[in-house]
Amino acid sequence: MSTKHRYDAIVVGAGHNGMVCAYYLARARRRVLVVDAADAVGGAARPVGFGDLTVPFAAHLDYGFSRRVADDMELARHGLAWASNDIAGTAFGENGARLEWSLARDDTPSPLPARDAGRWPAFRQRMARFASVIEDIAGRVPPCLRGDGADARAWLAIAWRLRRLGAEDMREFLRIGAINIFDVLEETFDDRLLKGALATEAVLGHGLAPRSPNSVLTFLMRMASGGAAALPRGGMTALGEALRSACAARGVEFRLGTAVKRIVIENDRAAGVELDDGEIVSSSDVVSSADARTTGLDLIGAAHLDTGLVRRLCNVRGNGCTARVDLLLDDVGGLERDLLVRRLLYAGDMDTLERAFNDSKYGNVSSEPLVELVFPTVIDPAQKTGRHHLATALVQYVPRTADDAGERALDAARGVIGRMLPGLFERVVDTRTVTPADVENATGIHGGHWHHAEIALDQFFMLRPVPSLARYAMPVAGTWLCGAAMHPGGGISGLPGRNAAAQVIASGGRP
Numbered sequence: 211m212s213t214k215h216r217y218d219a220i221v222v223g224a225g226h227n228g229m230v231c232a233y234y235l236a237r238a239r240r241r242v243l244v245v246d247a248a249d250a251v252g253g254a255a256r257p258v259g260f261g262d263l264t265v266p267f268a269a270h271l272d273y274g275f276s277r278r279v280a281d282d283m284e285l286a287r288h289g290l291a292w293a294s295n296d297i298a299g300t301a302f303g304e305n306g307a308r309l310e311w312s313l314a315r316d317d318t319p320s321p322l323p324a325r326d327a328g329r330w331p332a333f334r335q336r337m338a339r340f341a342s343v344i345e346d347i348a349g350r351v352p353p354c355l356r357g358d359g360a361d362a363r364a365w366l367a368i369a370w371r372l373r374r375l376g377a378e379d380m381r382e383f384l385r386i387g388a389i390n391i392f393d394v395l396e397e398t399f400d401d402r403l404l405k406g407a408l409a410t411e412a413v414l415g416h417g418l419a420p421r422s423p424n425s426v427l428t429f430l431m432r433m434a435s436g437g438a439a440a441l442p443r444g445g446m447t448a449l450g451e452a453l454r455s456a457c458a459a460r461g462v463e464f465r466l467g468t469a470v471k472r473i474v475i476e477n478d479r480a481a482g483v484e485l486d487d488g489e490i491v492s493s494s495d496v497v498s499s500a501d502a503r504t505t506g507l508d509l510i511g512a513a514h515l516d517t518g519l520v521r522r523l524c525n526v527r528g529n530g531c532t533a534r535v536d537l538l539l540d541d542v543g544g545l546e547r548d549l550l551v552r553r554l555l556y557a558g559d560m561d562t563l564e565r566a567f568n569d570s571k572y573g574n575v576s577s578e579p580l581v582e583l584v585f586p587t588v589i590d591p592a593q594k595t596g597r598h599h600l601a602t603a604l605v606q607y608v609p610r611t612a613d614d615a616g617e618r619a620l621d622a623a624r625g626v627i628g629r630m631l632p633g634l635f636e637r638v639v640d641t642r643t644v645t646p647a648d649v650e651n652a653t654g655i656h657g658g659h660w661h662h663a664e665i666a667l668d669q670f671f672m673l674r675p676v677p678s679l680a681r682y683a684m685p686v687a688g689t690w691l692c693g694a695a696m697h698p699g700g701g702i703s704g705l706p707g708r709n710a711a712a713q714v715i716a717s718g719g720r721p
């Protein structure tokens with residue numbers, strides 16, 4: 211590796227994964243520059259103005275940022291604190307039915323029929339055991355199928371982890387992995403609202419419905435990160451600021467408001483990046499947190515890749531279907547106060563979710579979507595920086611290609627939220643919508659998908675996002691991937707960034 215480069219590594223993207231990757235590289239004494247097209251750090255959770263408030267662009271809750279990464283980066287020392295580390299949920303169904311639950315706690319959801327209440331502890335404990343296997347896998351760099359002794363040992367460790375479940379659990383793990391969350395919940399519980407609420411945990415952020423294959427995997431992934439929904443003090447943007455501060459303390463440099471036009475390749479290996487103003491910044495390695503297709507086809511260029519890989523990158527499934535709707539409120543008085551500190555989900559039942567997904571399969575915004583609603587300024591009064599309150603809703607299923615997707619998502623949300631909290635919309639003074647197409651335009655993430663690429667068994671672990679890229683390396687030497695498109699996927703966990711850094715460091719070279 212040449213010593214004339216200005217940096218050892220340039221990381222494309224100051225989202226969570228880009229910053230986590232940059233931190234670990236800097237901790238291994240690399241000189242690191244992070245470049246982002248946006249003016250602020252945080253990627254899909256970067257700050258944007260809305261009325262008299264600052265809100266995250268898209269991501270509104272922490273569903274499981276890696277504790278290990280948070281400890282390594284000493285994020286508490288860099289200002290990260292929690293307004294709530296487990297916002298309990300209330301699910302709403304038809305005819306005003308309600309259910310209270312949290313996936314992160316042993317408490318039995320309530321109210322439940324006696325038979326379901328009796329079955330809950332065993333179900334939750336078994337799912338938590340299965341989720342611990344997934345958690346173990348999520349923290350690993352996927353081994354090769356035909357690798358060396360280290361790969362063989364990694365496969366053995368995974369097999370042993372599975373075997374430690376015991377024969378009965380192992381059989382059940384393999385059985386339910388092959389079906390879907392609809393069938394698993396249907397054979398376990400009677401209560402329609404409980405099944406709807408649990409199914410939302412499996413499908414939120416995914417282009418899936420309860421009957422879709424892979425929905426058990428996504429449910430376990432949700433539980434693998436603890437199952438809580440948390441809110442940093444100051445909001446999700448505060449997490450980005452803490453990451454930036456930790457990086458800066460390790461000497462990472464940032465260039466914001468500057469897009470990377472292309473990755474410069476010389477003599478068949480990375481030599482740096484060309485910025486949008488034409489400046490070339492040299493480095494030995496370039497690690498991209500943009501999705502794999504964008505990195506491969508737009509930043510590296512198809513001419514440097516074989517045609518088989520180009521075809522596979524074009525076929526990565528990742529059409530976003532989750533939108534965000536923000537409501538600026540002049541007041542929250544008169545609303546049911548206890549509900550405003552909870553995570554409110556309109557799930558209906560599993561059939562409601564299935565029908566909503568069907569609409570999106572045919573390009574339509576569902577009129578009865580899945581909605582997750584929270585009130586950040588009530589849960590965390592420090593976020594109320596002006597006279598207004600904020601309600602944020604994730605609205606699913608909103609296909610990327612739908613006409614007038616933002617207006618239709620807002621209309622659909624209005625109907626559903628009106629049933630959960632009558633009178634809320636009378637307090638709304640302004641709205642803001644972010645559709646999958648907006649996510650694509652603002653972040654450059656092809657498809658605007660929550661996970662940059664759908665999570666499914668054929669795009670998971672050593673197959674994510676496509677088999678030949680699963681170990682975070684692009685085929686051009688010195689080019690790498692560290693974003694949510696990589697194992698173990700998106701949501702703000704920091705794990706793809708951490709795993710990618712381990713690979714860059716293991717590849718040798720500097721210092």
Ligand SMILES: Cc1cc2nc3c(=O)[nH]c(=O)nc-3n(C[C@H](O)[C@H](O)[C@H](O)COP(=O)(O)OP(=O)(O)OC[C@H]3O[C@@H](n4cnc5c(N)ncnc54)[C@H](O)[C@@H]3O)c2cc1C
Nearest residue numbers: 223225226227247253254269270271470693694700701702
């Ligand atoms: C509507 C919506 C709501 C969501 N809500 C949540 C939530 O509540 N909780 C949660 O955990 N997850 C949520 N997610 C998912 C989460 O936001 C993503 O999984 C996560 O942001 C991925 O992090 P990342 O660092 O890999 O990539 P990103 O956050 O997408 O960051 C990539 C960065 O790369 C930059 N970039 C790309 N190309 C270039 C280039 N050529 N030059 C320079 N910079 C470039 C972009 O500007 C961006 O800042 C949501 C997603 C969506 C779409």
